[in-house]
Amino acid sequence: LTEIQKNLFHLAGQFQQENTHQTEDYQEFKEIIETKRGFLKAYWCGQTTCEEKIKEETQATIRVIPFGQPEGVATHKCLRCGAKAQWLVYFAKAY
Numbered sequence: 001l002t003e004i005q006k007n008l009f010h011l012a013g014q015f016q017q018e019n020t021h022q023t024e025d026y027q028e029f030k031e032i033i034e035t036k037r038g039f040l041k042a043y044w045c046g047q048t049t050c051e052e053k054i055k056e057e058t059q060a061t062i063r064v065i066p067f068g069q070p071e072g073v074a075t076h077k078c079l080r081c082g083a084k085a086q087w088l089v090y091f092a093k094a095y
């Protein structure tokens, strides 16, 4: 990578970090979705019915399911339904 490319890469990463919020509380999730831009990182059970409910209730949809899932995902609960989490995913509001 050239210096310029490295800087651009760094900036993009920083932007993503600053615009990514994480919560395990559905009420807080709704508030963040309403008031902030960017991505919301949250645990999800993997059920499409649950994802559809989240979309109905918050207009947020799953954008990214990262390849490298962190260890211990299953020790967390799904943001909405409280079932055992399968994935840590990124949500963003659909406009």
Ligand SMILES: [Zn+2]
Binding pocket: 044, 045, 046, 047, 050, 051, 078, 079, 080, 081, 082, 083
């Ligand atoms: Zn769920």
